[in-house]
Amino acid sequence: MHDNLDTYEWPVCRSCPRQLRQDELGRQACRCCQDRADEALRQLPGPDGLYAQLATRLTPGRGGDGPVVAVSRTPPLPLRLEPLSLMARGGVITVLQSWLIDWHELLGWRHPRWQGDLQQQLDDVVHRLRVNLxxxxxxxxxxxAFLIELTTQVRQCERQITGERKERPIAVACxxxxxxxxxxxxxxxxxxxxSTQYARAEVFDLPLATRNAA
Incomplete structure (x- = not known):
């Protein structure tokens, strides 16, 4: 019995390196990571949410590096491709809908149906994901993987809205x-x-990749 206790490793959250609390045992993720997902989802919907704000960033500002200028919801061409790709099919909505389909399949539920325009579909899928979070x-x-993909989408929306420059990638070696x-x-x-899953703290502990490998 003593040997078993010596080798026993307390379960950890799959989304972060934190050990699960007693009342979290058996869960895939801790409640802190669940709250992170909920906070990310709550930033997207509604008339003042990140998704709606993307429509105000579809036209370039004055000059290549000038500030982003708010415009009407039906701006003239040319359009900025980054916010447009996040708003269109294949962007934020498609990512979230794909996860909801996956959840329905695991639960044995009927395939979800989408109604309304893109904003209404975004609001609907966010609501359903939060209900089943x-x-x-x-x-x-x-x-x-859901949390990583969700927070990545939210971060990309925030960068388009604030005009923040794209972060420089760093190459690390597994x-x-x-x-x-x-x-x-x-x-x-x-x-x-x-296929090793690295949490945020773990991935920053990896060594930098050599120039040739990068």
Whole structure:
């Protein structure tokens, strides 16, 4: 019995390196990471949310490096491709809807249906994800990947709205030999070579990749 206790490792959250509390045992993610996901989701919907604000950043400012200028919701061409790609199919809405489909399939529910314009669909999918967030953080085996993808989308929206320059990527080396590209705000990453999931603190402990590998 004593030997078993010596080798026992207390379960940790799959989304961060924090050990699970007693009342969190059996969960995929701790409640702090669940709250992080909820906070990210709450930033997106509504007339004042990040998604709606992207429409005010579709036209360039004056000059290549000038400040972003707010415009009407139907701006003339040319359009800025970065916020447009986040707003269009394949952007934020598609990412969130793909996760909701995945959750429905795991729960054995009917395929979700989308109604309304893009803003209404965004608001709807965010609502549904938040309703089922407790289940996902407790039971979904890929909640860590969901949190990374969600926070990445939110961060990209914030950068387009504030005009913040894109973060410079950093190349780090996984022990398996793969080179991973991260930024200072990377919440975590999964290695494409060995499928190891690194939390934020862990990925910054990895050594820098050599110039040839990068």
């Amino acid at each position: 407790e289940w996902a953080a407790s039971s979904h085996p890929a909640f860590d 022990p398996c030999g793969a080179t991973l590209r991260i930024t200072v705000s990377t919440p975590g990453v999964r290695c494409y070579g060995c």
